[in-house]
Amino acid sequence: MAQVSIPDSEVDIVIGAVQSDLASFMEEWRPIFSRYHLIIVKDPDLKDELKVPGGFNVNVYTKSDIDRVVGSSSTTVLFSGYSCRYFGYLMSRKKYIISVDDDCFPARDNKGDIIDIVAQHVSNLTTPATPFFFNTLYDPYRKGADFVRGYPFSLRHGVSCALSCGLWLNLADYDAPTQALKPGHRNSRYVDAVLTVPARTMMPVSGINIGFDRELVGPALFPAMRLAAEGKLRWETVEDIWCGMCVKVVCDHMGIGVKSGLPYVWREERGDAVESLKKEWEGVKLMEEVVPFFHSLRLSKAAVSAEECVVEMAVAVEERLGPVDPVFARAADAMVNWIKLWKVAGTRSAVA
């Protein structure tokens, strides 16, 4: 199938900086990133000066920028730690956003070539998804593949793909207990596939390496689930997992798709899983509460846009999960406030 060619000007690369020295990170990504516009958001809790090498077309946002947009009392609540990247999503005005954590580097594919994650995410987002019927040869739109015998013809045009979830070589995105149990465990398996995650199937969306269509689902990616002991390591967060569960419901409701698989990034060592495990892993316990909720969540026909979906979801979260734990009531609040913020600061009419 012919690849749609997307102008570079439709892409923003958003990096949440939870470490101040981005020099080696940016240099490694330079061959891939330099043709695109970048948005770097500095974690408002970071005290040190941000180091960003020259030669990039980049907008950097720091605490004072965030304060100006949302008011200083909200800055830390919303955008501290890994969640700082959401500010970048808010400020962007491009159709496609690609976002990676600042401890990730370009990986090599099984032929030894450097993986252009932007090109792969864009390819995933600009070819249809197929959420209503599983194709056993994975993404039928990839070169050398197609729909298999028995795949209904009426479903072969697919639907728009709103989210592209990439993977990680070396340090995979395991939770702290898993990594602590297998401290030497590294992911070395390159799985040469992209596939659509079927409709109404729940999944863990990792924020470490993603791409999305901001026009379709921008408002549905939000910082809402903040753990009491949330830290500066991925093992100590679930904000992306919560957000991912929500955005999957939105996509399923809107009849659009989510893909998972390629591209891979190389994720470097940072932190100690055992140390993270010693902290209270509230996030793991919380996940147990939310599965039945998300499994049964249905939105009304009146919810047509991503904003409307999020508002409806927030009501359901408040009603059904609020009584379980105050973190959910806060999440529901955050979701409602996010939509208000998006309308003010995230839409075309607002000043970038």
Added chain:
Amino acid sequence: MAAATPLLKDELDIVIPTIRNLDFLEMWRPFFEQYHLIIVQDGDPSKTIKVPEGFDYELYNRNDINKILGPKASCISFKDSACRCFGYMVSKKKYIFTIDDDCFVAKDPSGKEINALAQHIQNLLSPSTPAFFNTLYDPFRDGADFVRGYPFSLREGVPTAVSHGLWLNIPDYDAPTQLVKPLERNSRYVDAVLTIPKGTLFPMCGMNLGFNRDLIGPAMYFGLMGDGQPIGRYDDMWAGWCVKVICDHLGLGVKTGLPYIWHSKASNPFVNLKKEYKGIFWQEEIIPFFQAATLPKECTTVQQCYIELSKQVKEKLGKVDDYFVKLSDAMVTWIEAWDELNPGKDSAKLANGSAK
């Protein structure tokens, strides 16, 4: 997980439908020789199919099928590889591996020959995870695990009923696709096994398939195809849709992905088109039917689920074409024949017991 894969040589039968010859078994000898084979000979029963030396096998031709099943033999297709499901029925083993006679040993990217049977066994002996998608694919494979965010309460998984393998070289395309892309070959080795999520249907190919006969056997009926039937090349599809609905209902898992075999023969797309023609239209009705199909909670055995499904087929798909009325009756005949040949096999206890 460095333990060797158990052989299961006394617990597994290899079922092979054939109308030509079994020369392909020579290549598989190192991997298959220890297992018992069930050969289902299609076509002219007076022809002798030679089985290579050294294999332990039983062979059934059309006369045997008629003798064993009597009038119930009407449910077993003729002149179509769908006849293979007779082999499932007469087997006395817990696991079945079925393979087509034009499928050979493939090589992985390192050049090593793939023991497809061993991979199917690994898939079947480890749990499936249909309730929640794992982005790193089968978490029970060596070198993989559940990712962050995967609920711990779902990490035990459920028993695996089906292991669906894939094919390098000639891909399993339908006739229209074959006509448009006659030269396309599948050369992409995807190093993954994954569970097909609950509530999602898939096109099951019977070329390279393993399953737990105790858990799902009675649902593996490959339908009425071939000679005297208005449709062909939808046998495995039909079985796969029934199987998936029942697995979802009973809390069993279906895996797809590795192992790969090398599919050598590209069948004639014009012949295929004639066989598939009705199916291409009918599947537009069939798919929504299966997507919407629900089974009452009183159906706790595979047989009960299957009989219930046959009623729904008659009621809802009977309107599409009279073929489905016949098929629905054949589905019932199949279950009757299965129970006759497998008396006292209480799949309810097994299904519920292991589904915990």
